[in-house]
């Protein structure tokens with residue numbers, strides 16, 4: 001079968017490799033860089049900066065307790081150059097990985113002629129039997145005077161130095177992550193939220209913990225209306241806040257190339273059925289461009305569901321339990337999905353002392369885990385964990401729940417000590433006595 005895939009981010013690239021391996025003729029088209037936003041602008045950039053941030057905060061703590069005799073100064077341009085060089089190296093590796101499966105990789109901006117069933121790139125036509133749209137998303141620029149002049153996540157590698165003051169607009173994960181990053185590098189940070197900071201967590205105690213223990217030099221302004229964004233400030237209904245302005249106001253789907261061909265919702269997300277098929281039976285879509293929960297693993301899953309259905313292996317996406325993490329000095333991990341509920345008793349377990357947290361125990365910064373458990377059935381209905389290892393513990397926990405394990409089934413679950421261990425064993429006691 002002739003399959004054309006547009007967009008070589010997490011959704012498109014894995015789908016392309018799978019289909020090529022199964023013997024199909026696959027053309028993968030990418031206008032910018034292989035790896036998509038994840039490698040080139042988003043996840044990997046946040047990951048790289050977060051490592052720097054954690055190193056700096058640890059250095060301050062180690063200085064306090066006599067491990068080192070000075071705190072480091074950073075060279076921002078050298079850091080951003082190294083991130084770029086690293087991305088370049090990874091791009092080379094994953095290009096090789098992709099084409100080695102037999103995928104034809106084409107660089108250029110694609111457009112679609114659905115009547116002729118061809119994709120056009122650099123004046124060349126690529127006929128398709130089935131087309132998969134994985135064009136991802138771009139920064140959402142809010143309708144505020146001057147917003148187009150503000151920075152977005154696409155610009156953080158272009159800065160020449162760490163801003164003395166930075167004003168971040170938005171109350172979600174990206175706002176929190178960049179606040180953590182820039183504050184640890186020395187910026188005074190203001191976060192401006194239209195409603196509530198980290199509403200996604202739906203947990204005021206977690207919000208309070210993050211602000212007081214994990215973000216330094218950061219002021220949160222909630223329920224604020226912005227009137228204007230200037231080159232050096234944000235004008236709000238409470239006054240003007242000065243600083244370099246960074247928008248963290250979400251993303252918008254890159255669906256223009258098919259907007260007259262397939263049905264989209266009012267935000268521009270491509271509408272798909274359970275098989276990732278659009279209103280045109282020969283066109284499928286996956287990843288950020290269909291909206292919903294936006295993450296690399298979800299995009300990959302959707303890409304795989306789409307391609308499997310395209311090649312006749314009927315399958316559907318599983319949105320029941322999806323682990324998410326906000327990368328801060330400790331990972332803040334939480335669950336989204338159709339099976340998450342607040343039914344039951346919520347117990348709070350203290351974070352253990354271990355790698356990443358031992359040296360913060362005397363500062364009462366060990367994090368915590370909250371589990372919501374139905375005490376009659378022992379079913380775990382929700383988890384929120386602020387611990388160094390929560391980004392690893394949560395996915396395994398989900399796997400265990402999906403395999404049918406309950407809150408009292410962890411006696412034979414052996415972990416490594418010290419690491420994530422202890423938490424789930426303690427659940428039994430906390431749910432009864434505390």
Ligand SMILES: Cc1cc2nc3c(=O)[nH]c(=O)nc-3n(C[C@H](O)[C@H](O)[C@H](O)COP(=O)(O)OP(=O)(O)OC[C@H]3O[C@@H](n4cnc5c(N)ncnc54)[C@H](O)[C@@H]3O)c2cc1C
Nearest residue numbers: 007009010011031036037042043110135136287288295296
């Ligand atoms: C700041 C930030 C941090 C994030 N951190 C994380 C994280 O830590 N973990 C996580 O799981 N998720 C994270 N995400 C979300 C994650 O990056 C996305 O969900 C994921 O990249 C979506 O994958 P995708 O393949 O759907 O789209 P994308 O990664 O956006 O890739 C789409 C590709 O399509 C290409 N394209 C678009 N139009 C065309 C065209 N006409 N012709 C050819 N090519 C085209 C684009 O150039 C792009 O390369 C983060 C997002 C942001 C904004």
